[in-house]
Amino acid sequence: MPCYHVSVIKSFKNQGTEDIFNGKNTKNARKICPRTLWHIASRKFDQLDSIKFLKELRIPPGNSFEAMAGNRKGQYSIRINDQYRICFEWKESEPEKVEITDYH
Structure with a gap:
């Protein structure tokens, strides 16, 4: 019997973050962050x-998990590298509005 996640x-x-x-190697994905970081993001x-x-x-500890402040209040982030983060909101015990962003 197959096991599904x-x-x-x-x-x-x-769309780029979802790709x-x-x-998926799409134009939208390539605009989000360098392809060399996709394995870490994955x-x-x-x-x-x-x-x-x-x-x-x-x-x-390398995740550098933190609650965001300022115009990102209500979001959380984990680090991909010094420049890029995965940011998201946490609702009903699930992440939503997940994005990869150039934090600086």
Whole structure:
């Protein structure tokens, strides 16, 4: 009997981020972040897609998990590298409006 994974990520903020999540090499995806970072983003998406509690993102420490402030209040982020983050909102124990963003 096949085993299927049901994603807990409810929504993506843009098509490029969703394409990277789904492993699609599209024009939209290439606009989001360099392709050389997609394998790291994929690993972070796997973690985000499997957690039940936000505190699980504190490990590994390299995630640099944090609650955002200012115009991103209500969002959380984990680090892909020094420049790029995966940002998302947490609603009803699920991530939504997930995006990869150039944080600086």
